[in-house]
Amino acid sequence: MTTAPASAPYDLIVVGFGAAGLSAALSFAEATLDWPRPSRIAILERSSREERGGATRWTGAFLRINQDRELDPDWPEHVSRVSGGLADLEYCRTVQRDTPQTLAFVERHGVEILFQDFPLPHTFDGGTPSMTPPASPRGGGASIVERLGAALDDDPRVDIRYRTEALHLTTGEDGAVDGVVVRGADGRTERLAGRTVVLACGGFEGNAEMLTRYVGDRACDLPLIAPGVAHNRGDALRMALELGADTAGQFDGIHAEPVDRRTRKADAVLYGFACGIFVNGRMQRFFDEGRDTWDNTFEHVGYEIWRNQDQEAYWIADAKTLAIPGIMNSLLSDVPPEQADTLEELADKLGVDAEALQKTVAEFNAAVGPGQFDPTRFDGKSTVGLTPPKSNWATPLDTPPFIGVPVTAAICFTYGGVRTDLDGRVVTPSGTAIPGLYAAGEATGLFYHAYPPATSVLRSLIFGRRAAHHAAGALRPA
Incomplete structure (x- = not known):
């Protein structure tokens, strides 16, 4: 030069x-x-x-x-x-x-x-x-x-x-x-x-x-x-x-993404959330995880976590998600999800209220409607009578091991x-x-x-x- x-x-x-x-x-x-x-x-x-x-x-x-x-x-x-x-x-x-x-x-x-x-x-x-x-x-x-x-x-x-x-x-x-x-x-x-x-x-x-x-x-x-x-x-x-x-x-719009808050790794985005549920710090669901494909919802999840959930959320799933071929390729963190044989043990690892988490998961499981779970397409397997609903990929969280990731929203661009x-x-x-x-x-x-x-x-x-x-x-x- x-x-x-x-x-x-x-x-x-x-x-x-x-x-x-x-x-x-x-x-x-x-x-x-x-x-x-x-x-x-x-x-x-x-x-x-x-x-x-x-x-x-x-x-x-x-x-x-x-x-x-x-x-x-x-x-x-x-x-x-x-x-x-x-x-x-x-x-x-x-x-x-x-x-x-x-x-x-x-x-x-x-x-x-x-x-x-x-x-x-x-x-x-x-x-x-x-x-x-x-x-x-x-x-x-x-x-x-x-x-x-x-x-x-x-x-x-x-x-x-x-x-x-x-x-x-x-x-x-x-x-x-x-x-x-x-x-x-x-x-x-x-x-x-x-x-x-x-x-x-x-x-x-x-x-x-x-x-x-x-x-x-x-x-x-x-x-x-x-x-x-x-x-x-x-x-x-x-x-x-x-x-x-x-x-x-x-000008008040941002692109924010849900990231693993346990790590300082750049771009530690959680893309593969559609087959589990999100809960906030009070262990309440706040988002329809199956309303669309991940590419059309991950930004909205991130914004919601920041704007309305005090920057604290947790993704919860079970063995059925772990069984999806290559699912870990959609979790870009360098720290693996927390894993446990019971929801109570998972809550302890995440540092959250076990009773509240178990209650939310039980309500979700009871609301899951009929249908065949298929993570490769809109499968129409949804919840019934639950707010917010889960419009696709709703399957009971009842099979250990249970996994969880604490997430927050990180800003990418304006x-x-x-x-x-x-x-x-x-x-x-x-x-x-x-x-x-x-x-x-x-x-x-x-x-x-x-x-x-x-x-x-x-x-x-x-x-x-x-x-x-x-x-x-x-x-x-x-």
């Missing part, structure tokens, strides 16, 4: 080293290989080199695709449905169109995409429950960070600045963005001149003040799902708003962010693009009411590339 002289403007300054930022920087580097002079690219990363990658580094990065690298065709309309029509449908359709070529880009750089069996059905394949093996990169999001990062490490046109905070965007007399004021590890500030800036530094999930302002009270009780999330401080939103940018997405057009350009409320300013990934707002999953990393990669290609075309020397 070489460092451009302070007096020479960068052609591109990327704020953030996650999927969106890496995609933008590397795509721009490739798009400018034929320039008559070497392009200059800077990447600003809040963390150290060892921790680089933000949230991307820690995610398993499910990809909502089929073997042909095509996006679930139902996804754009799914987003529109759950958002009540508020989400940008053309943005979602752009994600669908660009998925194959974007995945070809990361695969070309050594990211291997695997399709591995999962023990429970999902709706990643046409919107209907399916046991089709879901896709993810080998090694998760960390492989994206390391593979794309390695290509940038080796490029002499790229200057990567670690432990560097972006403070403000600067503009020329005509209002076009022309640089970034940054603070380095020594605490000193400087202005980096740049012909184009891409904001790719995540949402505001790592900023308790902004979470409280937008999401509401008790936001401080939300732990982060992974260490890299702490660097997502809302910098993109703050800096863009200073220039009059518009916003998109639900819904609200900067608004962009389909080229990734940041726009004002009138829809006018702010010259020289782009944004991609979770820094941009999209979702309302729910996040149809397995697309966060994908949309970050796609719009990082779109921003880079548009910027390269606009800046190409005559």
Whole structure:
């Protein structure tokens, strides 16, 4: 790597080293290989080199695709449905169109995409429950960070600045963005001149003040799902708003997931909960665990635990769940579930009221209706006369060993962010693009009411590339 002289403007300054930022920087580097002079690219990363990658580094990065690298065709309309029509449908359709070529880009750089069996059905394949093996990169999001990062490490046109905070965007007399004021590890500030800036530094999930302002009270009780999330401080939103940018997405909306609270392992998510029950700290059920497939409910469980259950819940199941082939692959904790031969012993291990747990389980067991239990599909095996009901996969918890996991809700990302057009350009409320300013990934707002999953990393990669290609075309020397 070489460092451009302070007096020479960068052609591109990327704020953030996650999927969106890496995609933008590397795509721009490739798009400018034929320039008559070497392009200059800077990447600003809040963390150290060892921790680089933000949230991307820690995610398993499910990809909502089929073997042909095509996006679930139902996804754009799914987003529109759950958002009540508020989400940008053309943005979602752009994600669908660009998925194959974007995945070809990361695969070309050594990211291997695997399709591995999962023990429970999902709706990643046409919107209907399916046991089709879901896709993810080998090694998760960390492989994206390391593979794309390695290509940038080796490029002499790229200057990567670690432990560097972006403070403000600067503009020329005509209002076009022309640089970034940054603070380095020594605490000193400087202005980096740049012909184009891409904001790719995540949402505001790592900023308790902004979470409280937008999401509401008790936001401080939300732990982060992974260490890299702490660097997502809302910098993109703050800096863009200073220039009059518009916003998109639900600002009091968050993507939260139920995680094992016994461990500090990142992304210790409990996906395989549909075949057991959830109880709160008072040992009362509070959620219909079988109302939909795990991918359409795990976020809602997480939000409910945080907002209404005082961040305390327990997942309880028995030997019938343990017998599901591969079920432990849906429990991402590094600590196995607590296990006991009786509910009383399990309650002791979990540190909860045994009598109350036994009462709740007895009421649940008595309400289980007829039918054949089948965890591979909506089996219609439900409870009768129970509130809340269990709409599918309701089977009595009566066969030892009994298992349990104490869970809490951890925040992954925020819904609200900067608004962009389909080229990734940041726009004002009138829809006018702010010259020289782009944004991609979770820094941009999209979702309302729910996040149809397995697309966060994908949309970050796609719009990082779109921003880079548009910027390269606009800046190409005559």
